[in-house]
Amino acid sequence: MTPGPSNPPGLSLGAGVAVVAIDVGGTDTKRAAVGADGTFVPLETLPTPRLGAAEWVVEQAPAWRAEAEALVGRVDALGVVVPGIVDEPAGVAVASHNLGWRDFPLRELLRSRLELPVALGHDVRAAGVAETRLGAAAGERDVAVVVIGTGVAAALVVDGAPLRAGGYAGEIGHLVVADGPACVCGGRGCLEAVASAAAIALRYETRTGRAAAGSRDVLEAMRAGDADAAAVWQDAVEGIATTLRHLSTITGPEVVVLGGGLASAGNELLEPIERALDRRITIQRRPSLRIAALGPRAGLVGAALLARDLDADHGPGAGA
Amino acid sequence: MTPGPSNPPGLSLGAGVAVVAIDVGGTDTKRAAVGADGTFVPLETLPTPRLGAAEWVVEQAPAWRAEAEALVGRVDALGVVVPGIVDEPAGVAVASHNLGWRDFPLRELLRSRLELPVALGHDVRAAGVAETRLGAAAGERDVAVVVIGTGVAAALVVDGAPLRAGGYAGEIGHLVVADGPACVCGGRGCLEAVASAAAIALRYETRTGRAAAGSRDVLEAMRAGDADAAAVWQDAVEGIATTLRHLSTITGPEVVVLGGGLASAGNELLEPIERALDRRITIQRRPSLRIAALGPRAGLVGAALLARDLDADHGPGAGA
Known part of the structure; x- marks a missing residue:
């Protein structure tokens, strides 16, 4: 079989139970099946409905x-991941703006519907x-x-444990890092x-009056020498570097992995952030920066791992 | 016995092994003995020597x-706490500016000296x-x-576990919260x-030319109506509130306990911080704010608890 772009060679979760994985995003819902041998098989991505997304997943x-x-x-288990505030121990999707x-x-509705x-x-x-x-911070x-x-x-991991705080940990999108623009949360900057x-x-559209789809x-535009594009990009870089300094001061990571769509820019994102972070670090431990290894599938792979952990939690080798 | 100000009634650590506790501060070194019945007996506070403080503790x-x-x-164990960067699992005092x-x-030098x-x-x-x-966040x-x-x-606790990150977690004194003043770390603000x-x-002395011992x-001066004192105090309040917003965004505390010398101001510190925090919180979980219950002894009590944990770690009821 020739692997497609959504299934590059080498992605295996290792042997374990077979599971279904679902990643409900604000725009699309990704799905995958994972075999007992660890093979990760992507299923068709579907548009997430604007209304009643949670009920749609159950149906x-x-x-x-x-x-x-x-x-x-x-399959022996299902793993589903969603955005917003999630109370994992309770199995409740607490809130999502989008x-x-x-x-x-x-969790309970899916469990009773599927008996899984x-x-x-x-x-x-x-x-x-x-x-x-399995990825860049293995x-x-x-x-x-x-x-x-x-x-x-x-996602913050400290002393080997992921931080939850009732679903409130890691909401770094709402750190104030700039004088400025209004945010959906009601804050500024x-x-x-x-x-x-x-x-x-x-911000590029507002600044220049020219359209930008993303x-x-x-x-x-920045590559083509557009100074406005470079300025907007640099504002983002400075905001990310300020955020990394805050994280370094509060949770002290040794490694920061940059993921999501913006990270597909690779070194054009990483290198200016490295420089901006070097200007900010004083007594903090300077983290090493890496681009995510699993790309847009990371959430889906995580959903499969969570589903497999359910089995491990009940087996003889159960971990914390 | 009439309890003195340093030993108010009611402080008991509960039954356990008897221990010695030491809190090496930048200025003073506090000490206490804790009996098997939990009685906390403060010993004389000593000035910390400016040079060779670590060697002095061992001697x-x-x-x-x-x-x-x-x-x-x-006594069956000794607990010692120090400032700066501390690698607790390794037992090493990594670095202290002061x-x-x-x-x-x-840890190893004390253990071999005391055989304890x-x-x-x-x-x-x-x-x-x-x-x-035992205190305000029990x-x-x-x-x-x-x-x-x-x-x-x-000190950050998330999901019931204290965050360490090799000693780098919680260094919030070096969050940038203001345009401004130079910091000992080499940063500004x-x-x-x-x-x-x-x-x-x-800052009050610089602003007014009048001396302030602390x-x-x-x-x-603020109570007496001094507007400069009020402005300096308010800057501190705003900086603390900005810090609490950062913490709420990153580690999501339900409870924030304010301790250290400044917390002896009680409601004169707490109430303006409550108002300043209300202006900042958007999607974060709003923590409830409390003044520390154990006052300046909290570090010393913590040292005693760590020493007692050593025994628990080896006993039948050992916890994580």
Whole structure:
């Protein structure tokens, strides 16, 4: 089989139970089946409905399970990850600005519908689990996985343990890092308002009157010598570097992994952030910066790992 | 016995092994003996020598142990806490600006000198342990204990676990919160440069040309209607509130405990911070703010608890 772009060679989760993984995003819902041998098989990505997304997931789940079982055989668990505030121990999707739910008991509804063990996780924290176990920070104990896409958030791992705080940890998109632009949260100068992919496009449009469909357009304008694009990009870089200094001061990561859509810029993002961070670090431990290894699949891989952890939690080798 | 001001009634650590506790500060070294019944007996506070403080602790330890044993009987462990960067699992005092040591293996030197189990901790994280187990945040799982004295640092507890990150977690004194004043770390606008007790006094002196021996003098001038004192105090309040917003965004505490010398101002500190925080919180979980219950003894109580944990770690009820 020739691997497609969404399934590059080499991605295996190792042997374990077969599971279904779902990553409900603000725009799209990604899905995958993972076989007992660890093979990761992406399923078709679907548009997330604007209304009733949580109910839609519950309704579709039996068909998605059947689709996965046709590919990898009987599955033993389902892992689903969602954005916003998520109370993982309770299995509740507490709140999402974009998807509009509130205190939705997603795990219990899926479990009773499918009669299958279900893990509910936070998309970014799950991506953090994936990058820390299989990706760019494998084997590290003090890590921040910073995901910059439509929104911005971080999965924080300290002393080897992911931080939850009832779902409130790692909401770095709402750190104040600039004098400035209004944020959806009601504040001003939040990281998300200067450095999210959407903010970069919007700020370029506002500044120049020229259209930008996304941050990639701004990056391409910058490459072509557009000084406005360079200024908007640099504002994002400075905001991210300020955020990394805050993280270094508070949770002391040794490794910072940059993920999400913006990280596809690679060194054009990484190198200016390295320089901006060097100007800011004083007594903090200077983290090493890396681009995410699992790309846009990190959340989905994390969902599969959470589902597999359910089995491990009940087996003889159960870990904390 | 009539309790003195340093030993108010009611402080008991509960039944356990008898221990010696030492809190090596930048100015003074506090000591206590804790009996098997939990009685906390403060010993005389000694000035910390400017040079060779770590060696001095090792040299004096046998005499301090004898002094404690004369009061509470045979002790089974020693707990010592120090400022700066501390690697607790390794037992090494990594670095202290004020005390001048570097990579000092304090735990091993004390252990071999005394032939006694020794716990080495960080003064602020130990105070956090004490406030979380016996003090203002007893029973809480997501806590920040913010200690504002000569310096500023925080003990962070997330999901019930204290954050270490190799000793780099919680160095909030070096969050940039203001346009402005130079900090000892080499940065500008750090919290410590606007809100530490020393900074409050210095900023008032610089602004007015009038002497202030400490933050208490500034507080008293503010009470007497001095507008400069009020402005300096308000700058500290705003810096602390900005810091609490950063903490809420990154580690999501439900409870923030304010300790250290500045917290002796009680409601004159707490109430303006409550208002300044209300202006800043958007999507973050709004923490409830409390004044520390254990006061300046929190570090010492934490040292005793760490020493007792050594015994628990080897006993049948050993916890994580």
